[in-house]
Amino acid sequence: MSDLPALLVAVPIVAGVIALVTGQWRARAAWAVALVAAAAQVGMAGLLAATVFRDGTVSYEVGSFAAPYGIELVVDGLSASVAVLVAVVALGVLVYSRVAGPHTPAFHTEYLLLVAGLSGMSITGDVFNLYVFLEITGLTAYALVASGDSGRAAVGALKYLIVGTVGASLYLLGIGYAFVATGTLNMADMSTKLAEVGYADPLVLTAFGLIVTGLAVKSAIFPLHTWQPEAYAGAPDSVSAFVAALVSTVSAYAIARLIVSVFTVDFLREVPMAREFVVALAGVSVVAGSALAVMQSEVKRMLAYSSVSQFGLVVAAFAMATESAFVGGAIHLLGHAVMKGGLFLAAGAIAAATGARRVSEYRGLAGRRPVLAGSFAVLALSMVGVPPAVGFVGKWYIALAAVEAEAWPIAVVILASTLLTLAYFARVIERMYFAAAPAAAAAEGAAEPTPDAAVADGAGGPLSGRRSPRSDGGDAEGSAALTPGIVALVALVAVLSVALGLVATEYAQVLEQTLPPLLSP
Amino acid sequence: MFDLLVTRYNYVAVALLLGIGVYMMIENANLVKKVIGMNVFQTGIFLFFITSAYVEGGAPPLVHHGGEAGEYVSPLPHVLILTAIVVGVSLTAVALALIVRIYAEYGTLDENVLREVRADE
Numbered sequence: 001m002s003d004l005p006a007l008l009v010a011v012p013i014v015a016g017v018i019a020l021v022t023g024q025w026r027a028r029a030a031w032a033v034a035l036v037a038a039a040a041q042v043g044m045a046g047l048l049a050a051t052v053f054r055d056g057t058v059s060y061e062v063g064s065f066a067a068p069y070g071i072e073l074v075v076d077g078l079s080a081s082v083a084v085l086v087a088v089v090a091l092g093v094l095v096y097s098r099v100a101g102p103h104t105p106a107f108h109t110e111y112l113l114l115v116a117g118l119s120g121m122s123i124t125g126d127v128f129n130l131y132v133f134l135e136i137t138g139l140t141a142y143a144l145v146a147s148g149d150s151g152r153a154a155v156g157a158l159k160y161l162i163v164g165t166v167g168a169s170l171y172l173l174g175i176g177y178a179f180v181a182t183g184t185l186n187m188a189d190m191s192t193k194l195a196e197v198g199y200a201d202p203l204v205l206t207a208f209g210l211i212v213t214g215l216a217v218k219s220a221i222f223p224l225h226t227w228q229p230e231a232y233a234g235a236p237d238s239v240s241a242f243v244a245a246l247v248s249t250v251s252a253y254a255i256a257r258l259i260v261s262v263f264t265v266d267f268l269r270e271v272p273m274a275r276e277f278v279v280a281l282a283g284v285s286v287v288a289g290s291a292l293a294v295m296q297s298e299v300k301r302m303l304a305y306s307s308v309s310q311f312g313l314v315v316a317a318f319a320m321a322t323e324s325a326f327v328g329g330a331i332h333l334l335g336h337a338v339m340k341g342g343l344f345l346a347a348g349a350i351a352a353a354t355g356a357r358r359v360s361e362y363r364g365l366a367g368r369r370p371v372l373a374g375s376f377a378v379l380a381l382s383m384v385g386v387p388p389a390v391g392f393v394g395k396w397y398i399a400l401a402a403v404e405a406e407a408w409p410i411a412v413v414i415l416a417s418t419l420l421t422l423a424y425f426a427r428v429i430e431r432m433y434f435a436a437a438p439a440a441a442a443a444e445g446a447a448e449p450t451p452d453a454a455v456a457d458g459a460g461g462p463l464s465g466r467r468s469p470r471s472d473g474g475d476a477e478g479s480a481a482l483t484p485g486i487v488a489l490v491a492l493v494a495v496l497s498v499a500l501g502l503v504a505t506e507y508a509q510v511l512e513q514t515l516p517p518l519l520s521p
Numbered sequence: 522m523f524d525l526l527v528t529r530y531n532y533v534a535v536a537l538l539l540g541i542g543v544y545m546m547i548e549n550a551n552l553v554k555k556v557i558g559m560n561v562f563q564t565g566i567f568l569f570f571i572t573s574a575y576v577e578g579g580a581p582p583l584v585h586h587g588g589e590a591g592e593y594v595s596p597l598p599h600v601l602i603l604t605a606i607v608v609g610v611s612l613t614a615v616a617l618a619l620i621v622r623i624y625a626e627y628g629t630l631d632e633n634v635l636r637e638v639r640a641d642e
Contacts, residue, residue, distance in 0.1 A: 128601055135608045142615055151626030155639065158619040162546060165559055165612055172605060173566050179598070180573045 004048050005060040005073040008083060009120045011044065012037055016112035023105020030105035031098060037112055038091040041119070045087040049080035053510055059125070067125075068189040074125030077514030078330055081507075082122040082253045085334050089245045089341055090115045092489065096345055097238035099483050100352065102147050110147070111242070114140040118250045127175050127262065128185045130254060134171065134218065138164050141247050145235040156227075156234030163227040167217025174210030177203050178262075187262050194263065199270045208267070208274055211258055212281075218251035221315060222285035225308045229296075232304040237348025240300060244307060245341030249333055252311050256318040256329065265321045278319035283413045285312025290420030294427070297358050299347050302424055303340065306383070310336050313417055317398040322405055327508045328397025335390035335500060339383050342493030346376040349490050353482040362431040371487050373432045375494035380425035382497040385418045389497055393504035531572045538565030550632040552623065556616045563609045567602045574598035 015037030023030035052058055052075050060073040075083070094111065101107075117137035124130050142164070146157035179185060181203040182193035194204055217224040228248075232240045259268070259278075268275045289309030296302040314336065317329030350365065350372050351357050366373040382389030385396075395414065402411035526533060538561055545558025579594040624630055627638050 128604075132604060132608070135612070139608075139611055139615060142619075146619055146622070151623060152639070154619050154622040154626060155635070158552065158616060158623065161612065161616050161619065162555060162559055166543075166546070166562065169563055169566055173569065176566065176570050176573060176598075179570075185597075 002060070004044055004051070005058065005075055005123050006062060008041070008044050008048065008123060009073075009116050011040055012112040012116035012119065015040075016109045016116070019112060020105055020109040023108065027103060027105060030108040031094075031103070034094055034108040034112055035091075038087070038094050038115070041087040041115060042084075042091050045080070045083045045119070048075055049084050052077060052080040053514065056514070068184055068186045071129050072125040072186055072188075073123050074187070075123050077511050078253070078256070079122045081330065081334060081511075082250060083119055085337055086115060086118045086122060086246055086250065089242065089337060092493070093238055093242040093245070093341065093345070096241065096348075096486060096489055099486055100236075100238050100348060102236055102238075104147070107144070107147055110140045110143050114144060114242070114247075118246055121250050121254060125187050126185050127178065127187060127190065127258070130257075131168065131172050131175060134168050134251075134254070137247060137250070138168055138218075141243055144239045144243065145231045147239060148234055148236045150234065152230075153234040153236075156230035156232075160227040160231040163217060163224075167214045167224070169214070170210050170217065171214030174207045174212075174214055177207035177210060181207065187257070191262050191264050195266065199263075199267045204263075204267075205271065205274070208263055208271075209277070212255060212278055215251050215255045215258070216281065216315070219248040219255065219311050219315070220308050221281055221311060222288045222308055225285075225289070225305075228308065229301045229304040232307075232344075233298060233300045237344065237351065241341050241344035241348065244303065244344050245337045248307060248311055249337045252314050252318075252333055255315060256326075256333075259318055260321060260326070268319070268321055275319055275321075279316050279407070279410060282312040282314075282316035282319060283410060285309065286316070286413050286417045287312075287420065290417065290423060293424040296424075297360065299357060299359055299362070299428070300344070302359065302428075303343055303347065306421070306424065307336075307340060309417065309420065310340070310383070313395070313398060313414065316410055316414070317401065320398075320401055320405055320407060320410065322401050323512065324397050324404065325401030327511050328394050328399075328401060330511060331390065331397060331504050331508060332394025335394050335497070335504070336383075338493065338500060339379050339391060339497050342379045342490065342497060343376065343383070345486075345493060346372060346379060346490045349482060349486050350376065352486075359428055359431060362428055363435040365432040371491055375490045377429050377432065378494040379497055380429060382494075382501070384421045384425055388501050390500040390504055391497070393501050393508075397508065531568065531575075535565050535569045535572065538562070538568060552620050552630045552632065552635075553617075555632075556613060556620070559616070560609065560613060563605070567605060567609075570598040570602045570605075 015033055019030040019033040019037075022033055048058065058075040059067070060075075061067060062071040062073060065071070090111075097107075097111075114137060117133050117140060120133035121130060121137060124133060138161075142157050142161045145160055146154050175185070178190060178194070181197050181201060182190050184190050184193055197204055213224070220228040232244055235243065286309050289305050289307070289312060293302050293305035293309065296305060310332070314329050314333045317325045317332065347357075350362075350369065353369055353372065354361075354365070356362055356365065378389075382391040385392045395418065399411060399414045402408075402414055542558050542560075542562025542565060545561060546555050549555055549558060574595040574597070576592050576594050579592040582593040582596040584593075620630065623635070627635055629635055629638065
């Protein structure tokens, strides 16, 4: 089992090819192949994470070439967590896509390749290898966004492609500078060589600026976020859930990895300007993202701008780079992926059930679709940071760190971010619960109350037992179908977002044990 | 200053290519030209890597049977850039495929016209 890190990348790629081939023979077989691969991915990532949390960092030399020359895969506590997150979210969204579509074999192939790219990004220990995985992730994400039927999806994807490529190219240029300064590409090796070169060296500073800016484009930090709303809003529902939950998340993880593993905390201490640059970028992102989110009338666009704001928070935490800030950043990163993925799934399910895609169309939704509305509200409140939920734990650690470090502007922005998040989610919750349903929708609800109510109420009870929608029959061809399985899945994510909050403190303790080597001064 | 320009002309070329690429991406309304701008931008980066590997009077990195000492050009950036070129080609292909779809959907390649057409959506 020592080949586990390599298999984590290889299995989805091979399965992607198998899915494409079997898909030619029977379109539905591709989904089954993808499901098996995604389940295997969860197993492998889980096993790897268990190993890492028991025995410490796992390192794997690809092709048995020794580390500074060959490519190294390094899995520590943080990367193992991200790999598990990628695997679990991939499986969940795949189950959702069984009904919600797209159903083409090409979709499943791209999906698996995206999983491979994201897993690779999370476990690689080589900066150029990270660029390659970044581009694999990018290419498949562009293709997935474009898999929507409308021309809007194609325009969104092209914009995403052009801006994303500039981001990845800036990152590549940054690597170039770092390579010229140090002559190595291995992260661990580079971090010692950078210290030898001297942190004030213009080459090192330029490399830092270019790398952070490039990855900030990919994780949609404020002035560089312009590709995101169009891409998320134009993509099919399952794609936007997947991309929103993972692509930016893993890019933000890459920022964290490069800041603490390559440039190290010493760099931030010695070059306060670099830290201030990142923190200021992140702080502006929190405020501006929230403000833009409030102005949106379309729910998926609002959720996209919400990501801009939340990633600002995560990046600010990573840039502070104290222990509790880092733990908080990691928890908020993982928790945000679950919550945002769940919100996109809920929005997709609500659109499939009622056709509502705008905030104004959510009026009185709670009366018609109690479980979906409830799940959306729980996920939204979790994102705001209402105590037992995971959104609270992350923000708590980050705010604590800001106060400890006496970084008052950051502390203010973090505390304000709770209010700002509430500002855009409260609108939706108010429409759903306190506004009367429009007459037409109420009539529609009254005309056929029985099946709807049965679906909604039936799913509210035994949540955990009804995960798989395969029991609903596989003949639901239309993408607008809503099955009890989907409702159950959305409700499960909502429950998960609260449950994760309860275990997050234990996770924080585990993480604190694996992280000190990264953060020790 | 002039000396610096003459001896470091490849860096000047890198900076020019990067600038021209970004300018084309921002300023051209035609979508295909935006993609060309993207390629120019990437080419600037490729040139930067290759320049960084260049050694004055260095031999190709092929060690002969005797293993004789001498100055060799670093092979690593060339290998990296081969990978990056492949990535660039794939990106261009995907971008052009998307442009074909946009043209089929809206009948235009002009960004401004596209914005007007899409305002009604």
